[in-house]
Amino acid sequence: MLYMLKSNPKATPKHTMDQQQHHTTLPLILEGCKLAKELEESIGNLGNQLQPEILSKSCDDIINIFATAKQMLNNNAHHHRHHHHHEDPSLFTHHLLHPPQDSSAHHMQTDPSLQEWLKYGVITQAVDIPSISIGGETQAMDVSDSGKAASSSSSQRSHRSRKDDEEKCKTRVAAPQMGNTDLPPDDNYTWRKYGQKEILGSKYPRAYYRCTHQKMYNCPAKKQVQRLDNDFYTFEVTYIGQHTCTMSSTAPSIPQPPPLLHDQMVMTQAMVSQPALPPTSSTASSSIVPFGSWLSMEFSLGSGSGGRGSGGAGSSSGGGSATGSRYGRDVEYPAVADMADVMFNSGSSSSNSMDFIFPCAEDKWEAPGSGDKKHC
DNA sequence: AGAATTTGACCTGG
């Protein structure tokens, strides 16, 4: 695949915006092609065994990817409106690509959504660059929210009105499509659930999380997770506020995965995109299973969880951001674990094995260095 | 015992 035009990731000489976008768009397109191909194979193998909704979802994913790629291209072609605006949504993918350089909190703060995006592979509207918004109103992108949405925010206790001072970053991530679909997306932070509410007009409740270290480090970061009305397998995650808990070297949670790992994750996602198949499809051959999903999960477990005891390392407790993981964690993926083990541990250092598997991964996603990344 | 989640009550802006 083309991804392999890699260059030295670390050096990241800054490319021009065009180049950057190109680098991120092509892989996206290829990804779409891949998904399409996988779908084709699935149809070939399972024929009419495939359920309509499954097919529909797969189609949606493919469409979304191509739509995203197209928009990226359009944006690129027309004008770079947000060259310097950190909040420029078009930088979205770039964030992903930035290898975490140091543990500067900034990186971590802005990456969660991206990581989720990568980890869960499925690209939903979240990638729909033009639609992502910061600061509150995202309605446009909310096909599912059909206007109800009231995520406006009015927080009372703390006097600051989020609307004004807090940055909100909405993204969508696919829920694991197999196993426990209740698992909230793992974004490498540890979250503590403090509330859940039924939202008017929404089918599913919205869960409220705050940073586990809120008290200790006065970390104001919060997030809200809610399933889309029309897509049970997609979460809309809204990040509010930034983490301050990672600023301090003593901070308990240093979710930050090693750079290499990060790259690997990126690679994996890109290469292995999951076909977004149905969770329910027990009949579906295992080969169709959203490989990306579990893979990513393993990643987080492997990297972060190691240190679980030690200060809630990276992956949020229990393997993921909290959401219900606690009670839902019953689901195990033995086979997956084994595979992951083989892939990443056996041979040698994980990085090597990954390199072996995906030789030039990084560069395809390589981020051209756009320095500024800010939310979304 | 301590940490995390659940859940109904409470608070506040619109």
Place this chain on the structure above:
DNA sequence: CCAGGTCAAATTCT
């Protein structure tokens, strides 16, 4: 007054 957001006691886990 209502809906969204948060609190905090009760409950469940580890």
